[in-house]
Amino acid sequence: MNLRRTLLIALPYAWLLALFLVPFGIVLKISLSDMALAIPPYVPTLDITAGWAGLKEFFSQLDFENFVFLTEDDLYWRAYLSSLKIATLSTLITLLVGFPIAYGMSRASDAWRPTLMMLVILPFWTSFLIRVYSWMGILSQQGLLNQFLLWTGLISEPLTILNTNVAVYIGIVYTYLPFMILPIYASLEKLDESLLEAAEDLGCSRLQAFWLVTVPLSRAGVIAGCFLVFIPAIGEFVIPSVLGGSRTLMIGKVLWEEFFSNRDWPVASAVAVVLLLILVVPIILFQRNQQRQREQEQ
Amino acid sequence: MVQHESPTVFAPWEDPEQKPLIRFIDVTKRFGDFTAIENLNLDIYEREFFALLGPSGCGKTTLMRMLAGFEAPTEGTILLDGADIAPVPPNRRAVNMMFQSYALFPHLTVEQNIAFGLKRSKMTKGEIADRVLEMLRLVRLEPFARRKPHQISGGQRQRVALARSLAKAPRLLLLDEPLGALDKKLRQETQFELMDIQEKTGTTFVIVTHDQEEAMTVASRVAVMDHGRLVQVATPDGIYENPNSLYVADFIGEVNIFRGHARALGDNRYEFTWAEGKAPFTAVSERDDIPASGPCSLAIRPEKIAITAERPEGALNAVEGTVLDIAYLGSTSTYHVQLAEGPVIKAQTANNRRISRRSFNWDDRVWLSFTETAGILLPGHE
Numbered sequence: 001m002n003l004r005r006t007l008l009i010a011l012p013y014a015w016l017l018a019l020f021l022v023p024f025g026i027v028l029k030i031s032l033s034d035m036a037l038a039i040p041p042y043v044p045t046l047d048i049t050a051g052w053a054g055l056k057e058f059f060s061q062l063d064f065e066n067f068v069f070l071t072e073d074d075l076y077w078r079a080y081l082s083s084l085k086i087a088t089l090s091t092l093i094t095l096l097v098g099f100p101i102a103y104g105m106s107r108a109s110d111a112w113r114p115t116l117m118m119l120v121i122l123p124f125w126t127s128f129l130i131r132v133y134s135w136m137g138i139l140s141q142q143g144l145l146n147q148f149l150l151w152t153g154l155i156s157e158p159l160t161i162l163n164t165n166v167a168v169y170i171g172i173v174y175t176y177l178p179f180m181i182l183p184i185y186a187s188l189e190k191l192d193e194s195l196l197e198a199a200e201d202l203g204c205s206r207l208q209a210f211w212l213v214t215v216p217l218s219r220a221g222v223i224a225g226c227f228l229v230f231i232p233a234i235g236e237f238v239i240p241s242v243l244g245g246s247r248t249l250m251i252g253k254v255l256w257e258e259f260f261s262n263r264d265w266p267v268a269s270a271v272a273v274v275l276l277l278i279l280v281v282p283i284i285l286f287q288r289n290q291q292r293q294r295e296q297e298q
Numbered sequence: 299m300v301q302h303e304s305p306t307v308f309a310p311w312e313d314p315e316q317k318p319l320i321r322f323i324d325v326t327k328r329f330g331d332f333t334a335i336e337n338l339n340l341d342i343y344e345r346e347f348f349a350l351l352g353p354s355g356c357g358k359t360t361l362m363r364m365l366a367g368f369e370a371p372t373e374g375t376i377l378l379d380g381a382d383i384a385p386v387p388p389n390r391r392a393v394n395m396m397f398q399s400y401a402l403f404p405h406l407t408v409e410q411n412i413a414f415g416l417k418r419s420k421m422t423k424g425e426i427a428d429r430v431l432e433m434l435r436l437v438r439l440e441p442f443a444r445r446k447p448h449q450i451s452g453g454q455r456q457r458v459a460l461a462r463s464l465a466k467a468p469r470l471l472l473l474d475e476p477l478g479a480l481d482k483k484l485r486q487e488t489q490f491e492l493m494d495i496q497e498k499t500g501t502t503f504v505i506v507t508h509d510q511e512e513a514m515t516v517a518s519r520v521a522v523m524d525h526g527r528l529v530q531v532a533t534p535d536g537i538y539e540n541p542n543s544l545y546v547a548d549f550i551g552e553v554n555i556f557r558g559h560a561r562a563l564g565d566n567r568y569e570f571t572w573a574e575g576k577a578p579f580t581a582v583s584e585r586d587d588i589p590a591s592g593p594c595s596l597a598i599r600p601e602k603i604a605i606t607a608e609r610p611e612g613a614l615n616a617v618e619g620t621v622l623d624i625a626y627l628g629s630t631s632t633y634h635v636q637l638a639e640g641p642v643i644k645a646q647t648a649n650n651r652r653i654s655r656r657s658f659n660w661d662d663r664v665w666l667s668f669t670e671t672a673g674i675l676l677p678g679h680e
Contacts, residue, residue, distance in 0.1 A: 197368055198401035200388045202466070203418030212414075216405045296404070296448065 031269035098180035106188035163245035187221030325374035349517035560594035
């Protein structure tokens with residue numbers, strides 16, 4: 001009995017250890033190393049055969065040089081700031097688009113709900129990469145959007161959308177919209193209709209009832225949705241590199257370039273460690289929100 | 299019992315001078331093809347505790363929701379204080395509702411829940427605080443003012459819902475199955491509390507319930523509904539002692555029903571033949587719709603039937619049978635007696651002796667008897 005319980009608890013911990021903590025340890029170690037023309041492209045590497053002296057030698061060569069370097073070149077902190085800005089703004093836009101959709105879904109008749117839910121989830125059935133690439137066909141100068149706008153006469157010159165930050169926002173909002181809709185929908189669906197009737201009965205107009213009852217009661221869903229969009233959007237690499245232009249600065253792209261173009265693994269690792277440190281804050285806040293919600297439901 | 303000769307008795311429905319607070323005039327409500335309320339007329343008076351009683355789907359909730367403003371009548375008008383309420387939206391009506399699920403706002407404290415409606419009015423902060431405290435005192439919840447609804451018990455939540463709906467001092471308070479979620483003991487206590495609060499505040503209460511005992515306990519008048527129509531509107535004792543139909547007799551409390559043939563003997567007395575070859579019963583009825591000779595039913599409450607070992611001397615109505623079953627209910631026992639003619643008759647006696655010394659047991663031959671005024675004679679067999 002006791003063994004079974006230990007095993008049951010040990011399993012997820014072993015999983016986290018093997019797939020999160022160990023890789024993170026490796027990345028952290030590389031970030032403290034120096035670049036070298038070798039395979040692997042960094043020194044020092046641990047020589048176990050040298051025993052205790054080898055271990056001491058290994059640790060003496062680790063330093064924070066790469067982290068210091070990140071503060072010296074303004075590219076990095078500008079990339080972090082720009083990523084934060086893009087992630088924050090696109091989270092807000094996703095919320096503005098997602099909330100009405102989730103609200104509409106929760107108000108829809110029971111017969112319609114599964115269909116609407118299906119429509120939200122359906123894009124996941126296609127590869128994320130293909131969906132992002134297809135936006136190129138929509139947003140380019142000769143793309144569907146420009147052709148449509150030219151045809152309606154709203155514009156006379158094709159708009160430059162592709163390879164700008166606007167395209168990045170469109171891409172992020174499009175990609176992460178379901179992650180916003182689903183938690184909000186889940187909290188709105190649980191909302192008891194009689195609460196709104198009670199608010200009206202007590203003198204609220206429909207709009208007041210929405211502000212005083214619906215919005216506060218969907219708060220947990222809104223917070224969850226915002227984090228689910230914000231956290232992956234900060235480190236987003238594919239969308240800015242496919243839809244963004246040369247001037248789109250995002251930390252995911254910087255990371256990719258350090259790693260593959262410059263082959264500077266130690267600096268790339270340092271960038272990744274700092275990114276993780278930035279993300280730890282919203283992740284902890286997110287966890288706290290989830291826990292509070294669970295407690296309230298009990 | 300309502301004593302009509304006493305002038306202090308509350309019975310505004312018998313006073314033609316009184317103006318009703320609420321008037322339903324030829325109200326019909328349809329949902330698509332389904333008729334929830336059919337051509338209903340009803341007056342409810344100020345300070346009344348009015349119960350709408352009926353099985354689920356009888357239209358009682360629809361009636362209440364029309365008063366609250368969540369449904370509009372398809373035809374007819376509803377008057378509150380003599381004014382048509384159809385154009386008044388729910389948030390402007392001097393009517394508040396206590397919801398069956400209580401509908402307490404989970405994100406607000408007990409205090410904030412009670413203050414919710416007051417904040418929509420033009421009251422100042424100080425007035426609101428005073429009123430909230432007054433309401434908390436009324437329902438004895440002062441120590442719980444800062445708790446959230448999920449931190450208090452079901453009975454306390456019920457009281458918060460009541461306080462919240464009373465806070466705005468409505469002309470009319472609607473209560474939708476207010477005690478449905480409470481266990482029996484708490485429900486009985488709360489019934490008296492409700493009556494107490496209703497008397498203290500002088501508010502007109504309309505309560506919807508499917509629990510006939512609850513309706514009988516709290517209400518000044520009860521309306522029995524079925525299929526969107528009012529079957530009978532009367533005081534609780536009127537409903538119980540003088541049901542106007544077999545439906546009401548059967549719905550309220552327990553009843554034995556004999557179906558047979560009545561023949562007038564004059565002087566409001568009738569001879570009631572119910573089985574071939576058996577001596578007919580004699581019944582008295584003041585109703586004027588009993589046929590001089592025609593099909594009738596006789597409804598008798600179990601507690602009005604006496605059970606004896608021998609045929610009582612001089613009993614007008616007596617039948618013999620065998621004890622089939624005894625339902626022991628603590629203070630009373632209900633004997634199920636099988637008559638030779640087929641029907642099983644329920645007779646109730648008070649257990650004023652220890653159970654080991656009770657007079658009758660299973661399979662005993664017994665006599666059932668009742669007086670000529672005990673039964674209720676109703677025309678027809680339905």
